[in-house]
Amino acid sequence: MLKSRGIDVLDLTVSNPTRVGLEYPHDFLRALASPDALEYDPAALGAPRAREAVSRDFARRSHSIPPEHIALTASTSEAYSLLFKLLCDPGDGVLVPQPSYPLFEHLTVLESVEARPYRLEYHGTWRIDIDHxxxxxxxxxxxxxxxxxxxxxxxxxxxxxxxxxxxxCASRDMLLIGDEVFSDFPLDFAPHAASVLSGRDALVCSLGGLSKSVGLPQVKVGWIGFAGPADRLDALLRAYEVIADTYLSVSTPAQTALPDLLDRGAAVRTQIQHRVTGNLRALRAAVARTPSVTVLTVEGGWSAVLQVPAYRSEEALVLELLMEDHVLVHPGFFFDFEREAFLIVSLLAEPTQFARGIARLLARASQGSAAS
Ligand SMILES: Cc1ncc(COP(=O)(O)O)c(C=O)c1O
Structure with missing residues (x-):
């Protein structure tokens, strides 16, 4: 529970898995203290055993990416920065989805790269507006x-x-970057879902990391799996290696521990999956009794989007929820939704707090609605 000015606030924005009451395996981090990590043997793309473990993790998700095509990073955010350095001169651009994660704005500005938004549109499920x-x-x-x-x-x-x-991407010589950090957490049925790694003819890469897949953001390990036409892929990896070699940012203890963390992390992943599934079910049940509010389709990840009556602005509603009801949620405009009114809630929150927060949110959001 978040405390603000001595008041308990139900935090429905929480995205830190270490703060939501999950049970981590006893001694989960023991491999970080392995004596094997005492010897420093730098490798630009990461230690071979660590990259083999990530390759097995891709295989777990039915993707065949050999260790030679995998690079370790200190986080997914760092992976973006390294890729932007690799691909872009100052003033070059990358296409980013909208609505999406606000960090892209910062990650691109810090590399002097222009972020050009492309639209996602909701028609029962979200699709890319390909013409746009x-x-x-x-x-x-x-x-x-x-x-x-x-x-x-x-x-x-x-x-x-x-x-x-x-x-x-193939015709314009662009890299197709798939941020698949939440791919381990499917929610609503999505038989049409595909990984960028199945993209034909284009150079592609898939980003992942410990922070979501096993709930360990503090260990600071992410990865990039590359695929695509062999000659272009080799040239890309050679250039990437020079950049990675300049930083060597992933610590040896983290790399040494990676195989063990990935193996034992399955227990945390399962808990997170139960948590987000259970909270989504509870959310749908509560919303079913509040006809003026809708939960949009959620095919995966750790958050849900609620469409609420737009009698007042998202900002006014979010502030009322915080000040009057002591519930913290994100407004849609934080993520560049095209119009109002949407609220975003984290499905990771502790279930009792989640249910209490949602009850207060629905009571407040539906106030003034004919249906309420
Ligand atoms: C879509 C997405 N990508 C990447 C990240 C960052 O992950 P990392 O902790 O590996 O930098 C986040 C964090 O919330 C995210 O939501």
């Missing part, structure tokens, strides 16, 4: 970012959209 996306490409566009499942829409890349974006 094509119109956003220009001669200095170097990469297309897909977040699947997306934060916060929970949408997964549709197989038909993948065909279109892979063709576009």
């Amino acid at each position: 996306l094509r119109a956003q490409v220009h001669s200095r566009t170097k990469a297309l970012l897909i977040v699947s499942p997306n934060n916060p829409t929970g949408s997964r890349l549709h197989r038909d959209d993948l065909v279109a974006v892979a063709e576009l």
